[in-house]
Amino acid sequence: xxxxxxxxxxxxxxxxxxxxxxxxxxxxxxxxxxxxxxxxxxxxxxxxxxxxxxxxxxxxxxxxxxxxxxxxxxxxxxxxxxxxxxxxxxxxxxxxxxxxxxxxxxxxxxxxxxxxxxxxxxxxxxxxxxxxxxxxxxxxxxxxxxxxxxxxxxxxxxxxxxxxxxxxxxxxxxxxxxx
Numbered sequence: 001x002x003x004x005x006x007x008x009x010x011x012x013x014x015x016x017x018x019x020x021x022x023x024x025x026x027x028x029x030x031x032x033x034x035x036x037x038x039x040x041x042x043x044x045x046x047x048x049x050x051x052x053x054x055x056x057x058x059x060x061x062x063x064x065x066x067x068x069x070x071x072x073x074x075x076x077x078x079x080x081x082x083x084x085x086x087x088x089x090x091x092x093x094x095x096x097x098x099x100x101x102x103x104x105x106x107x108x109x110x111x112x113x114x115x116x117x118x119x120x121x122x123x124x125x126x127x128x129x130x131x132x133x134x135x136x137x138x139x140x141x142x143x144x145x146x147x148x149x150x151x152x153x154x155x156x157x158x159x160x161x162x163x164x165x166x167x168x169x170x171x172x173x174x175x176x177x178x179x
Contacts, residue, residue: 010035010092011070012083013061019078020055026076033064035097037104056104058164062097085129123148123166130161134169 015023020036027034037056042049063073063082067089070082082089117123117137125133135148141160148161 008064008066010062010064010094010097011089012092013063013073014080014083015059015061016078016080017059020059020061023061023076023078026078027061027063027073030073032069032073035062035064035101037062037100039104056100062092062100083128090129117163117166117168122169124169125161125165126167127165130165 013023013027024034024036038053039056040051041054043052061079063070065073070089073079074082084090117140119137119140121137123135123137125131125135133150135150137148148166
């Protein structure tokens, strides 16, 4: 057995919509460390406003576990999958989790910015194994799935990715300076 399989680390679990708290409780009951970052937002109803706690990353929970134990967690019905790339679970660096914890504990007002994708927009991947990669939106598939084209080494590849993993980049940010 490879040593890399036994190491514990942080992984992101993708849940059914609005099932984050239930998955959090189920994982906690199994004795596995789990993190569900929540933020307070003001919600408007027709007759009142109220502050409520909502997941900072809708449909995601973070678990500190070994890769082997992740398979056991996938038995939780509301846990759809563990975020992976090319069939391998994607480990999240500890400093990224600590940054999220500091953000939550700092009681800094957090406002979600809605990204409205448009074909031709330049975007940067903000989360996951492709973090930092830039591409151009080529197609919009439904409310939250996009096809982006990534240029590398003079070749183009297209990937299907959630809009929640992307940030629009101003064209000025992408200007290359040639010496």
